[in-house]
Amino acid sequence: MNWSWAYFFEYLVNDLMIRGAWTTIWLSVVSMVLGLGLGVVAAMFKMYGNAVLRVIAEFYIWLFRGTPVLIQLVIIYTGLPQIGIRLTVIESAIIGLALNEGAYLAEIIRAGIMSVDRGQNDAARAVGMSWRERMWLIILPQATRTIIPPLGNQFNGMLKTTSLASVISMEELMRNAQMLAQIEFRVLEVYLVAATWYLILVTIWGLIQQRIEAHYEKPFGPAAAVSPDAKKQIEKAMGAGHV
Amino acid sequence: MNADTADTSVASEPAKTLGEPIIVIEDVRKSFAGLEVLKGVSLTVRQSEVVVLAGRSGSGKSTLLRCIDQLEPIDSGTIRVGGELMGFREKDGKRTPLPDHLVARQMRQLGMVFQNFNLFPHLTVIDNITVSPIKVLKRKREEARAEARALLARVGLPEKENAYPRQLSGGQQQRVAIARALAMKPKVMLFDEPTSALDPEMIAEVLDVMVDLSRQGMTMIVVTHEMGFARAAADRVLLMHEGVLVEEATPEEFFTNPQSAEARVFLSKILRH
Structure with missing residues (x-):
């Protein structure tokens, strides 16, 4: 059985693969959003919580960063029913991926918050903001700028980590590729198609991430360093140069 | 402190009437990691009064300002703004720290301007x-x-x-x-070395705004090395030295006839150039 471009292109737009890619996308997004929520809470507990909350956050981060996602997924889906907790495949995949992601994001968010100048907290207190107002209006928006690049990296990783959910029969790209490979045993074509799909998703995400970064960089970036007055003068000078 | 002293300090100023005490500070102490930075500071500032707080760096003047604004909790003593005890709740002679959101509410009475703008x-x-x-x-x-x-x-x-x-x-x-x-x-504006981080040519534009504010009757406490501002706008100049207020005078008295040895040393350094 030789390599066949025909199979490759056929599989690339195969319904099973496209549905798998779509599942990979939404599973990644949902898990990431939930993980982000968990990460923010864990970071807050760790930074500002009392002793009990801090220990809870530390334990959570330690546990989920210290064990493989694969094992976490298997425990959640096939292990927990033993003690009466029955979750569907989709629930297990989302919960497992989100819990794992949250543990990593907690540390990234914590670093982002610590990167904000202490004077910002003083200034926000000085204009009468409570802790919650300072966090939401002043500290987190500025921390976001630092958080976005590693966060994008994490999401890139998430798109690929979802493939592990195939072991609990989540029908995402990897699982669907496995099924497709069973039909005509075009193993190389099928898995290269799957790999191609991951590349496409990751590339699209890269472009989106650039946009998001540019948005958060706007107040700080080099474009902002040129005052509108100076810009006008530069334009005028350049205009004069053109014939 | 009364209108007369303010009037004599700057001849061109219209007579200014100072109102009721608005900030009353009693025996405030504050330590950082065992080092006592404020060693029992008492001070009363009246409505519309402009107080310049001078002193060498490390004398505790910025710390005092940050304590007034509740950016730093005090160890002992009391700070009252408009009669309200800042940072604490008093009950049966016992005081407990106020929760964050109530301190935030108190802080709205005070405006703060930082050295690094923030x-x-x-x-x-x-x-x-x-x-x-x-x-x-x-x-x-x-x-x-x-x-x-x-x-x-x-x-x-x-x-x-x-x-x-x-x-x-x-x-x-x-x-x-x-x-x-x-x-x-805010009822009172606090300035923490507002011109210290500025290039020389930009100092005047900030001081102008501050002088303007003082003329409009704003109560102000200003930590600054700008003695020109003290001459132009202050009703009182205070000198802080090693955590205590060592001199308190009208600008006129402060610059021409300082009473304390610390004030004389401070002035000799400030006015040398």
Whole structure:
């Protein structure tokens, strides 16, 4: 059985693969959003919580960063029913991926918050903001700028980590590729198609991430360093140069 | 302290009437990691009074200002603003620290201007000024923006509302910071070395705004090395040395006839150049 471009292109737009890619996308997004929520809470507990909350956050981060996602997924889906907790495949995949992601994001968010100048907290207190107002209006928006690049990296990783959910029969790209490979045993074509799909998703995400970064960089970036007055003068000078 | 002394200090100033005591500080002590920075400071500031707090770096003057504004908790003593005990709840002679959101409410009575401006870099100039009036005081957005524009005109920056802080010079940033503090309609303005981080040519534009503010009757405590400002606008000059207030005088007396040895040393250093 030789390599066949025909199979490759056929599989690339195969319904099973496209549905798998779509599942990979939404599973990644949902898990990431939930993980982000968990990460923010864990970071807050760790930074500002009392002793009990801090220990809870530390334990959570330690546990989920210290064990493989694969094992976490298997425990959640096939292990927990033993003690009466029955979750569907989709629930297990989302919960497992989100819990794992949250543990990593907690540390990234914590670093982002610590990167904000202490004077910002003083200034926000000085204009009468409570802790919650300072966090939401002043500290987190500025921390976001630092958080976005590693966060994008994490999401890139998430798109690929979802493939592990195939072991609990989540029908995402990897699982669907496995099924497709069973039909005509075009193993190389099928898995290269799957790999191609991951590349496409990751590339699209890269472009989106650039946009998001540019948005958060706007107040700080080099474009902002040129005052509108100076810009006008530069334009005028350049205009004069053109014939 | 009365109107007469303020009047004699600057001949060109119109007579100024000082009102009731608005800030009353009694025996405030504060230590950082075992080092006592404030060693029992007492001070009363009256409505419309402008007090300049001078002293060498490390003398505790910035710490005192930050304690008044509740940015630093005090170890002992009392700070009252408009009669209200700051930072604590008093019950049966026992006092317990106030929770964060109630301290935040108290802090709205005081406006603070920092040495490093501390503008919010992710917000435009007008959002810097209106974020707290809108989100904290729940003012109507358009109302708050209109007032912010008036404040920007007052500090001489009417055309900068959509700029980001990074696009402004230091002097401009500090004037926006003053506008931001004023937008909360504080009873007292506190200035923590407002011109120390500025290039020399930008100092005057900030001091002008401050002198203007003092003429309009704003109560002000100003930590500064700008003795020109003290001469022009202060009703009283206080000298802080190693955590205590060692000299308290009108600007006139302070510069011509200092009573304490510390004041004489301080002046000899300040006025040498």
